[in-house]
Amino acid sequence: MLIYTNHLTLEPEDGANSVLTLLAEWLSWKTKEPINIAMLLSDITERTYREQGVLQTSHCPTAKGAFGFKADYSHVDSRIPTRRWTTEIELHQAEHDHCVECTVSVSVVDQMRVKGSKPMSSRPRLLVDIVEKCRPVGSTPGLFAKDLTLATCEKFLTEVNRIGRQTPIVVFSCKADGQPIIESDRLREQLLGLAEIYFIPPHADVSDLATAIGTRMMADEGAARILYPISDSSIPSLYVLPYNRDGSDRTRREMEDFICQKLMRRNAASKTALMDCEDSA
Template sequence: MLIYANSFWFEPTGGPAEIIDFIAKWVGQRAKSFVDGDRLAQGIRELKLRDGSTLTSNTTGNLAEELTYPYLFSAQLSHRDEMVSGRKWITEVGLRQEAAGKPVECSLLLKTDEVSARVTAPIQVTRPKLVEQLIRACRPAADTPGLVVKTLDENSAKAFLHEVERDARRYPLVLISCSREGGFPVEPERLRSVLAGLAEVVAVPSGVDTFAIEEEVGRRHMAFGGAVNVVFPVRHGNRDRFCETVLMRPDAIADLLSGGKSLESEVLAAITHRTNLPASWRHISPAKVDQAILHGRVSALLEKARGSAHAGELTEYVDLLQAADQELLSKDADLKQVRADFEAKDEEVRDLKAEIFNLKQTLSGLQADDGQDGVMEALEPLREKMVDLVSSKPTLQKVVDLMATLYPDRLVFLETAMASAKDSDRNGFKLADKACELLHTLATEYWAALMDGKGDQHAKGVFGQNAFAANESESLSNEGKKLRTFNYRGRDFVMEKHLKHGVKDSKAETLRIHFEWLPSEKKLVVGHCGKHLNF
């Protein structure tokens, strides 16, 4: 299984020999054995190390002698998995230098080899530690992504949007935002280290105005409240430009971490799923070095045969050598063409996906009489919610789901609201009908009153005398205020406005719906929908 593949350009002071020395030190540290860099550079057929791993290497030339360019080198380290029987890990490093003094291309590939289909233990995606060591020591090219963590704030929003939309960008941007408590779900520098060479890491620090940033860059390209968003390079559909994204929400990240998984590993997996295959084609593998060596030997034999005193007698053999050499070059050209065709088809598939997305966006804005197909597609989620509600016992969670589907342009239910509804249902909630009535009024008559510019004193009349409260009592403690504080898109809101029914100290027979009106978005944000919150 291909786990990781990547390529870098380095300008080490000591040329390829310096990189090979780092490879030897890295292997030695991992295997707790000494590996001679000079011997590795000359080529090792097979070296068994102290920990049971195996090291091999090959090269087109001896660094101690005058080199013939392009110079190629490859090394491969294989070792068994200490935890999973029947699995072997293989790390390959390849080098290419076109001429003396030129930058050195370095490719790395990590894969596993299983003895049979019975080896099914999950794999945590990672990258070789050698990557970070080489980046620190061997002067990577200035345009290598992921050399430093960048920051997104109000001042850099325009520059960030330009980078998002830049056609020449060939790497993802990974946004990592602060949670409501002020911390990142993973340290940005740690994430940068894992993604170096593959993606740029952009941190959205606490305290910035995420609303202002979103106004500039768009919601699709943002991350809030501890979320991580991967923004892939620009694609061009038939109608518009499009950036695919992978959004990891705070609740999903919390589940991930509680399950003992690594967030940086999951982000790396999301990126390498798209980059591994083309990167593996560029990889300077042992097979490519062997092919270059064979080509060099065939060329040398041809030159020797042509210069021989018996050239006439060797004509038949020279022709065979030439034919073999041409066959090698032809197969290599055919393979490159197949890969180019695959990349073109893959590009076409992604463009079609972008077009499908754009069409869906267009259809979502059509009026009901613009076409039955669009209407039916829009009604499908509503049908499912309605059928679910009437065919089984109503629950608070089902009511919330229905209202979120009916009024997505007016009501926003935060994860905290969903969680509180589920908690009430687990305790035998009996007021689903009342909850439906209150939420429906909130999304219709109350929302319309606020849109007309009417204040709470007038708007609350739509609920009757006792169902609405604009604020809590003056005796609200700091703890009570904290319970009523909810984070929406990076901002904390103290939601004292609430709808109420019942006074018992019972999750089954008491309902409180805390919300906040955001006039800039023309939406009501619901932070809590469930039990009575303590004062």
């Protein structure tokens, strides 16, 4: 089952080597054994580690300077022995001084269902390191969280209604006490590359804002709204409530997980499946 996937265009200082350095550091941390770039690019394409860890690598440099690399690292869950995690990274660079295309995916396989242990959909630590140190290009979705107020609502509506928009937009609101469930920096960390982020600040007049942009694009009292790209002349949306079906408050992690799941579903599903989403959840 796919848990997380993201594609980023990067401008790292040392090209693909910058990403490979971070991958080697991450693998060393996961396996508790030293791993370096030379090992990743060697002719040994499969290595085994503790916790039934398996690392598979392949690369394809060419005479023109293009570079392609893929690595899969899978291991058994330390707490659930019937669960196996796989992290996959793919790198492509057309020439040495060009941007690096980077895709990171995480999937999980359960040999048997374990009650109450559903895997969470959050950004893997490897991608957090890559984002912090390898400079995503300025056009990356979610690179900066934007305030949604009366002063910015016209620009917001222009983006939401733009024909050809491919990226979802997520609108977050504060709770009744003025505090956000998820801080804006945390939102950026989790949703960078997946969605554009708009945040309704506590001082915003939500009543006037709802009138200006329409209630079907609004979020309030701690809720969030996902606005998908235009389909059949309409904008499908999902309203994410700040509480569970039993009435208990959703935690920050639960909100993050739910929203990431819906964005992952969009990445993996067809447009038809997307249209089957509920209007609120």
